Amino acid sequence: MKKFSLLIILSLITFSLQAQDSTWTIVKSKVSGYTATRVGYFYAGPSLKNKLGKVKVGTKVYPIQQRGDVYHIRFQDGQIGWVYFTMLKETQPMEITKNTTLNEIKGSGSFRLGKFIDSLKKGTIVTGFGLSKNGGVHYVKTEKGQKGAVIRQYAKALVEKEIPEYSSQTAYKFHFKTDIDLDIVQKSDSILKKKFGNPEALVFNKDQDTWYYTNIETYHNKLRFKGIKFFVKDNIVVSDSVIGKGSSSFVDKLPLYLTIKKMNIFKSDDSSKKISPFKNVSKLHWIIRFFIRIFQLILGILFISIAHFVVLFITMRIAKIPSLNNGKVLLIGYLLSISLNYLYYIFLLAHVIQQPYFLTFAMAVVLYFSLKTITSRINYHRCPQCHTMWSAIDKGSKITGQTHITDNKSRRKFSHSTQTSYTKTNHYITEKWKEYSTEQEIKDFRQCANCGYRWNVERTETVDGHV
Numbered sequence: 417m418k419k420f421s422l423l424i425i426l427s428l429i430t431f432s433l434q435a436q437d438s439t440w441t442i443v444k445s446k447v448s449g450y451t452a453t454r455v456g457y458f459y460a461g462p463s464l465k466n467k468l469g470k471v472k473v474g475t476k477v478y479p480i481q482q483r484g485d486v487y488h489i490r491f492q493d494g495q496i497g498w499v500y501f502t503m504l505k506e507t508q509p510m511e512i513t514k515n516t517t518l519n520e521i522k523g524s525g526s527f528r529l530g531k532f533i534d535s536l537k538k539g540t541i542v543t544g545f546g547l548s549k550n551g552g553v554h555y556v557k558t559e560k561g562q563k564g565a566v567i568r569q570y571a572k573a574l575v576e577k578e579i580p581e582y583s584s585q586t587a588y589k590f591h592f593k594t595d596i597d598l599d600i601v602q603k604s605d606s607i608l609k610k611k612f613g614n615p616e617a618l619v620f621n622k623d624q625d626t627w628y629y630t631n632i633e634t635y636h637n638k639l640r641f642k643g644i645k646f647f648v649k650d651n652i653v654v655s656d657s658v659i660g661k662g663s664s665s666f667v668d669k670l671p672l673y674l675t676i677k678k679m680n681i682f683k684s685d686d687s688s689k690k691i692s693p694f695k696n697v698s699k700l701h702w703i704i705r706f707f708i709r710i711f712q713l714i715l716g717i718l719f720i721s722i723a724h725f726v727v728l729f730i731t732m733r734i735a736k737i738p739s740l741n742n743g744k745v746l747l748i749g750y751l752l753s754i755s756l757n758y759l760y761y762i763f764l765l766a767h768v769i770q771q772p773y774f775l776t777f778a779m780a781v782v783l784y785f786s787l788k789t790i791t792s793r794i795n796y797h798r799c800p801q802c803h804t805m806w807s808a809i810d811k812g813s814k815i816t817g818q819t820h821i822t823d824n825k826s827r828r829k830f831s832h833s834t835q836t837s838y839t840k841t842n843h844y845i846t847e848k849w850k851e852y853s854t855e856q857e858i859k860d861f862r863q864c865a866n867c868g869y870r871w872n873v874e875r876t877e878t879v880d881g882h883v
């Protein structure tokens with residue numbers, strides 16, 4: 417029996433930066449340059465969708481973290497929000513993230529760099545003093561005092577290490593608003609912080625504060641929301657509200673999926689920790705790495721086949737009940753296989769392998785082989801007469817029918833070459849032939865050692881070769 421499977425390995429790389437105090441200044445507050453909606457406001461999350469307020473030019477802010485083109489900032493009054501990078505004037509220490517070059521500044525609006533000045537090694541600390549109009553290059557000053565331009569992507573601002581860098585792997589995932597209501601609402605905000613960590617954004621208002629968590633996946637009314645906000649008054653969490661428009665994906669619509677997901681069988685923040693088998697063997701020979709992959713593949717196939725093995729174990733025990741005929745045992749086996757494999761599939765999807773398309777394919781393969789295994793075990797090894805298991809004796813087999821399969825094949829074959837005074841030309845002919853294979857219908861004869869009953873099992877077999 418052939419088995420096919422795929423294994424997808426995720427590797428996670430995390431960056432951390434040293435703490436450094438710095439202040440930045442808002443340089444833009446009016447609509448200009450980039451997308452209008454992204455300038456002049458600060459937002460609840462890095463997606464820049466939920467506006468929290470306007471920012472005036474000259475406002476001093478503290479950078480907390482940088483995610484791509486978006487900065488997480490804190491205002492002097494304590495408010496926290498996200499802004500697009502073009503709003504900030506960077507006069508801060510910056511770290512070079514890739515070996516690159518320092519070039520002359522070539523016009524204020526240019527993406528391109530001027531003449532080469534010096535090379536900059538990864539990890540070098542420079543001082544930023546501005547950004548080109550289009551945002552393509554950073555103007556920086558090195559420790560040697562050289563001033564020049566660096567491609568923006570290669571210079572990253574050093575930020576306060578207060579809020580952990582966001583990653584989908586570390587994102588907290590909680591499900592159903594009702595759980596949150598029970599655990600957090602009407603309790604102290606320290607419980608909120610303990611459970612979800614620091615908020616993505618925190619807005620202080622006169623009457624109540626709003627804590628935004630845009631990295632918490634929330635379920636409500638069978639819809640998936642990309643965030644939740646809590647309202648806090650006098651250090652007590654007053655209420656909560658989901659952010660944005662809810663959606664439901666294909667997995668959310670599967671029967672029982674949300675129920676199993678709600679069970680929180682694993683702590684969801686632990687379940688996403690993937691351990692790389694290459695942690696300490698990255699320098700090992702590729703052959704060893706190859707065998708580790710093979711070993712992983714085998715483990716992976718065994719892991720997603722657990723429900724199948726359970727079904728097979730139960731079915732083989734049910735097969736020992738003499739009062740049940742083969743048809744009933746098969747029916748019970750099929751129903752068990754379909755239901756247990758489905759439950760296991762939903763469980764894996766909710767808590768272990770969050771890749772619906774890969775898992776659906778893999779589980780369909782497992783189910784196919786599971787049904788096939790049950791069928792052959794019962795037909796081959798269980799007496800249809802006295803219903804004894806493993807009593808069958810092999811009494812040989814007979815070919816009952818044959819189907820010939822013809823396959824046309826062709827290839828270009830060298831024929832001859834002609835020679836003129838200047839050139840030699842090769843000539844080819846197309847050679848055609850037919851290939852035959854045979855599909856045999858075979859009857860395997862079985863006899864019961866217990867009651868002597870004879871029966872046969874029909875199967876097909878493909879034989880390569882000519883007729």
Ligand SMILES: [Zn+2]
Nearest residue numbers: 799802864867
């Ligand atoms: Zn028998």
